Amino acid sequence: MNGISILMYHQVGDFRRVKAHRAVFCHQRRFAAQMALLKRLRCSVLTMDQVLACVAGDLAVPPRAVAITFDDGYRNFYDTALPQLQRHGFPATVYVVAALVGRTAAWLPADGLAAAPLMDAAHLRAIRRAGIQVGSHAMNHLPLAGLAADRLATELAGSxxxxxxxxxxxxxxxxxxxxxxxxxxxxxxxxxxxxSGVTCQRGLATRAFDPLALPRKAISLGDDLLGFWWKVGFKHRPKGVAVSRPLSLEGGVIHR
Ligand SMILES: [Zn+2]
Structure with missing residues (x-):
């Protein structure tokens, strides 16, 4: 089964000296080289709308299919990653924490990291005009597993x-x-x-997954170009069990 490699980035910038939590940083020079490699190897870079159509079976998965995602909505997306994406004409999706637009990533200091600035409303409108898709990263950046129903509704419907x-x-x-x-x-x-919903489970997104629990590939500070391409690689199989809503059959049509 053909799959889509959904790449997960967080912060892109001049981060050579980071020692901890390296999976949430990407050096800007490496990011530029990674985007150039996707272009050179003629990868099909998809929007999340196209990913969804592929996973639903409405669109054939193109060869070397990749989607590019950024978690949290950092200001350095606007300053550093966006120009590289625009250079190659690549679409991407940025997942924004709805209650923290224009503020800082307040959850990072608990992990010993600097509270990096997040994009404000003007940035978000500007990246939309530049063709970048904006998705939700919930309301307050809380872990959602185990949350009570009313809090889940605030985090998801509210954001x-x-x-x-x-x-x-x-x-x-x-x-x-x-x-x-x-x-x-x-x-x-x-x-x-x-x-659609994306997780941090590692694997290729295929029709086998619930569209609301799609796996991704985290690109880390330590990934050189070879490591990057190995991760992008279209042969990975998911590790662990994916969450999936039960299927039901109504009128001869399968529904989630
Ligand atoms: Zn996050």
């Missing part, structure tokens, strides 16, 4: 409504903070109206 209000367009794509999700969170995401 979607806030971002739609800010952008004036539908927000259909979700990224679970810390990748934390369980069946209740996935079902709450469906009720909140999301069409």
């Amino acid at each position: 979607r409504a806030a971002l739609e209000d800010l952008l004036g367009e539908p927000v259909r794509h979700l990224c679970y903070p810390y990748g934390s999700h369980d069946l209740a969170a996935v079902e709450a995401a469906a009720r909140a109206g999301y069409a």
